[in-house]
Amino acid sequence: MSERPTGYTWAVRGALGVLLLALPFYLDRFWLQAGLFAMAAAIGAIGLNMLTGSTGQLSLGHAFFLAVGAYGYCVLAGDGGGKGELIGFGLPPWLAMLLAVLIAGAAGGLFSPIAGRLRGAYLGIATLALIFVGQHVLFNAHDLTGGYNGRDVPPLSLFGFAFDDTEVIVAAVPFQSAEKLWYAGLVLLTLSALFARGVLRGRPGRAMNAIRDHRIAAGVMGVPVARYRAGAFVLSSMYAGLAGVLLALAFQRTVPEYFGFILSLEYLAMIVIGGLGSVAGAVLGAALVSLLPQVLSRYGDALPLVSAPGTGGVSPGEMARYLYGATVVAVVLFLPGGLVQLAARRIPGKRVSLKKALKEKALKKEAPEKEVQP
Structure with missing residues (x-):
């Protein structure tokens, strides 16, 4: 059972919330857009973490479900029907967003029987096939996707309020689409x-961790393994679609x-x-x-070894991949719990609970093995 957050934790969360709410009043469009990329990446990463981190199903096809969500929204919300124009159903954007997420979940549901039969590297290779299929469709289904050139994204609107570049003045600050x-x-x-936190802390989360x-051993204890694995894949796909x-x-x-x-x-x-997990x-x-390439691109001129694309040096995108690749190796070797483990050590009252959680996790790993022994 997890401990209740301390007063210090609530204070940190409150300060972080106030900061995030105030940032659009001070940041320019570049950083706001970078923050939006980070938010989208965080939603997709939460879904993948429930699948891979909590259920143990390796997926290399997460980008496929992101594409289903992105293009599904464009097709459902976009206008079409004219000769030579892209296909579009003209649905309200909020409804198109909801349906795009459901379509991504349905795509995950269609693949879930395969995911239920495969494990480890075999599942990873099977999901990798989704990328190849998806890329072929995106480049060749021109009427739906626009082909190599892609297609414009209709702005989101909700209850008559449009999230577009029409200026809305708030506290003397012009709010456009990014804000x-x-x-x-x-x-x-x-x-x-x-x-996701509620799922992982509840009965489904315990069943996923057992799987x-x-x-x-999870199957012996009565956990419907196939159903939970399929459910985790569908839920992860919906997060990717969003x-x-x-x-x-x-x-x-x-x-x-x-x-x-x-x-x-x-x-x-x-x-x-x-x-x-x-x-x-x-x-x-x-x-x-997600933010590392943006930072390197913005301040690349002042950083060593980083140069503009096409100049013969290391581009910001390449340098970012080198850096977070090295970070992955460092985390695996020296910090298996990831950055969240390092952050927990810095919060008063969390160090003991972290050790307790690691001990409970070790006991959970040992307990099922003892039950299946004759």
């Missing part, structure tokens, strides 16, 4: 994190090249760096991996 989407992203990320630690929608809204244009194998590897790096760890890892 408006910032608060929408915060709401979506908060709801996603709270829901991850010892699948056969992340894809938010990512498309932040980009304002979908491009097929973005939803490739590299993106799936980045999401795996997020959950490993942040901490497997932890919602807070997924958010920390997503912030690091």
Whole structure:
């Protein structure tokens, strides 16, 4: 059983919440858009962490479900029907967002029987096939996706309020699409994190951890392994779909090249760096991996070894991959619990609970093994 947050923890959370709410009044569009990318990445990383970190199912096809969410929203909310135009159903954007998330979950549900039969590297290779299929469809289904050029993303609107570039003056600060989407992203990320936390701390979370630690023993104890593994895959796909929608809204244009194998590897790096099986760890890892290329791109001129793309040196994107690749190795070797473990050590009253959690985890791993012995 987890301990209740201390007063210090609530104070930190409150200060962080106030800071996030105030940032649109002080940051320029570049940093607001970078923050939106981080929020979208955090939502997708939370979903992948429930699948890989909590249930133990390796997925290399997470980018496929992000693409389903992003393009599903564009097709459902976009206008179409004219000769030579892209297909669009013209649905209300809020409804298109909801349906895009459900379609991503349905895609995960169609793949879940395969996921229920495979484990480890075999499941990873099977999910990798989704990337190849998805890339082929995105580049060739021109009427739906726009092909190599992609397609524009319709702005989100809710109850008559449009999250577009129409200026709204708030406290003498002009709010455009980035500022408006910032608060929408915060709401979506908060709801996603709270829901995932409730799942992982409840009975489903304990069953998922049991499947991850010892699948056969979990089945002997009465856990419906196939159903929970399928459910975790569907839930992870829905999180990826929601992340894809938010990512498309932040980009304002979908491009097929973005939803490739590299993106799936980045999401795996997020959950490993942040901490497997932890919602807070997924958010920390997503912030690091998504913001690092933005920081290097912004301040590349002042940093050694970093140069503009096409000049023959190391580009900001390449340098970012080198850095978080090295971070993954360092975390695996020296900090298996991820950045969330390091953060817990810095919070008063958390160090004891961290040791207790690690001890309980070790006991859970040993207990099922003893039960299956004759």
